[in-house]
Structure formats: structure tokens, C-alpha cells
Amino acid sequence: MTAPAPVHQRPMLEINRLEKRFGETEVLKSIDLRVAPGELVFVIGPSGSGKSTMLRCCNRLEEPSSGTILLDGEHVTDCRGAALDRMRLKIGMVFQGFHLYPHKSVLGNVMLAQIRALKRPKAEAKARAMEMLEHVGLAHKADAMPAELSGGQQQRVAIARALALDPKVMLFDEPTSALDPELVGSVLKVMRQLRDEGMTMLVVSHEMGFAREAADRVVFMDGGVVVEAGPPGAIFGNPQSDRLKSFLARVSKAAE
């Protein structure tokens, strides 16, 4: 008989037999994934393999067809209405397209959900927003409008907006794919810093260099299943499946 896992070993995010169908098409076929507290799990895979759908199921932007998702032991999949809104406060999400609110200043973007969803007093929300903007190196842009910022700066504001709600886990869906190459570094730097502070992170990205250096574990998805998972050294250095081998070959050819 095995001893029960110690409390601190309980996964922060737990995805069990997650399935998602859009009509007839099966996009996720029984995904199992655990992310330990403070772990950075990196998800790679060809376009259309279901990476975004998996992330979006974690905060129920997509409704899973079946399976369960737990955050720090609490069911995400059972929540409805206001309980789901409260659950989403604990799950930060960063999108490929930033999605900053164009009619609000940078500060307004970072304060909105703090005030309206978390019900923080305004002064406290502002202080927290400034602290987070400082963190991503953009405190001096607090009064700017999103359109006045570069893509890299917008994405860092989006990260600050999510962090200001004190989430337990951060989901990143190709956070640097929409950026000019010279701006990618500034966003990765913030993500590395977050990781070093102990944030739990699930990251979908094509930045293989960043995965090698910062990921605790790399998960390779293809066709709606997890084909292979392991430490970055093993995934990149010693891929087992043919699908992963050909994917890595294609990616490195594209990078040349």
C-alpha cells in the first residue's frame, strides 16, 4: 500500500480525462495533465492539435464535453454562475491577441476586474495595479492608452491585469506569437521572473528555447491527445515517438 501523498504534493491544476467535441469533431480525446504548485508546464504541438482548447477548458471559456478539472483541489467543472466567476478569479489567462480594453487606460485595464469582480476598494486596487505594472516594467505607462503601446508592452499589461487578481495558476496561450521578434524577449523575461517567484504556469508556446531553459516539464500534444511528456532535456534531446520527432524536425527547420 502506498502512503497518501503529502498535502504539498497535491497538484495545483489537475485535468482528468478531459474530452471536448465540437459537433462531430473530437478535438480533445481524454487528456490527463497535472501541474504541481510552482511548476511551469510547457505545451507544444502542431497547429490544430487542441492546445488552445485545452487551456480554454481550464477556465471554462470552452465547456468540456466530459472530464473534470480541479484547481487546488476544488472542482472547476462543477461551478456555475457566480461561483464560476469567483473560480475564474483564481485562474489568470493571457491570450495571443492581448485583448486589452481599448477604451480604458493601462491603469484602468489592470484595475477593472479588481474592483468589479474581486470587490477591492478603489485605492487598494490602484496600489495593487501600480505594483503589478512596476513588476512588468511598465509603471511609467500607467496613464497611456493601450493603442499607444507596442505589442510587447500590451502583452505585459495583460499579464499584469491577470496577476493583479492574485491567481493561483496562470495560463498562457501563445503569448508571444503575435509579437515582432525583437519584442518577444521582454515578455519571456516577465514570464521567467514569474516562474522564479513560484507561480504555477501552464504555457502553450512555440518558443522552444524558452521551454528548454525555463520549463520543468514539456508536454507534446497531437491530434487531441498527449503523445509524450517529460523534462525538456528528454523531450528535445531524446524524443521517443515518431510524431514528436517529425514535429521537432519541422520546427527546427522553420526556425532556420
Next chain:
Amino acid sequence: MRFLETFFNGAVMAKYLPDLLSAIVTTLWLSAVILVLGLSLGLALACLRSLGRWYLTLPIVAFADIGRALPPLVVILICYFGLPGLGISLSGPMVLILVLAAVLAAFAEEIFWAGLTAVPKGQWEAGRATGLGFARTLFEIALPQAIRMGIPPLVNRALAITKMTALGSVIGVKEILSVSSSAQSFSGSATPLTMAALAYLAIFLPAVLLSRLLERRYSWAV
């Protein structure tokens, strides 16, 4: 001299000025009430439609389509002369307000709705993902952007509707056109009509200029 005599007769002007001033006041308050009612009803309908329930969408779309298709004068005449047959007697100003506000609401609903559908899906997702509920996301994120997109067409529509207060002249509302055209027939001079045109300019030219300011105030780069 014939020209001045016909269109700018000083004695006629002096005689009818007091009547015309009170008609201007009438036109102004009618317009204000119509704008407030019409725009808020249009906004409320667009918000209800965003809930995506067919039993709300269906009547709202029917109202908007019919309201935009019917000539307002026809509806005004039906309400003023037809409703009393059903035992419902509304005063002229009341009919004018209700009909024009409803027509404005029909157009405004479509404009607000077009704005709402043009707000990128990612804006909704960003709001919902940060724990904002449907209503909060609608009011704090989607609507401000929808309203901003709707301002130019809304301003045009609002101006067009307020100018239609002149239709009140056919049902005895003492607004600018009816007062000046009866003055014209009493005096036999076209001067009161000139005064009406000047009065409309005095009201609507500043309104047009104000709308330009408004458009600038509510624009932000995207």
C-alpha cells in the same frame, strides 16, 4: 428690395417674434424628451437582444424593422386620428413624442446592436476570464466600445428625428413650423417662414457642431 420685403419684413418679424420664441421652446423640449426616451429605449433593447434569447430577439427585431420601415407621418396620423376611435385620446405633443421616440429607438437599437456585434470576441473573453459576469462585461467592456462605434450614425439619426418635430404641425402641436406657417397665412408674408428657417439653424447648427466635439471626445485610437 422686393426680396427683403418678402423674406425679411421688419414689422412682420416684430409682430410674430414672441409666438415664435415660445414655439422654439416647445421644439426644444419636445426634442429633448424624444432623444432621451428614444436613445435609452434603443439601448435597453440592444442590451436585451444581447442575451441571445429568441423570445426577446424576435419581438425586438420586429419592432426595429417595422419602426424603421414605416414613414413616421403615417404613424403619427394613425395615432392622432385613429386611436380616439378606440377610446384612447392622446394630445398632439404626446403622440409626437411617443411616435418619434419609438422610431428613434428602432434605429438606435440597430445601431447599438451593430456596435455590440462588432466588439471582438476576445474582449468578452478577457472580461469573463477575469471573473466579470455577463452583465459587468456587457456594461464595462462591450457597451462603451459599441457606443463609441455608434456615435456618428446616432448623431445623424438624432438630428434627423428632432427635425421631424416639424411633423407636429399636422396635429396642432405649437412647434416652430406650425406657428410660423399659420403666421404666414395670417400675414400673407413669407417672413415668418424665414424666421422658422433661422430658428432651425439656430438650434441645429450648434447641435451639429456639438456632435463633432462629441465624436472627438469619444474616439480613441485602436
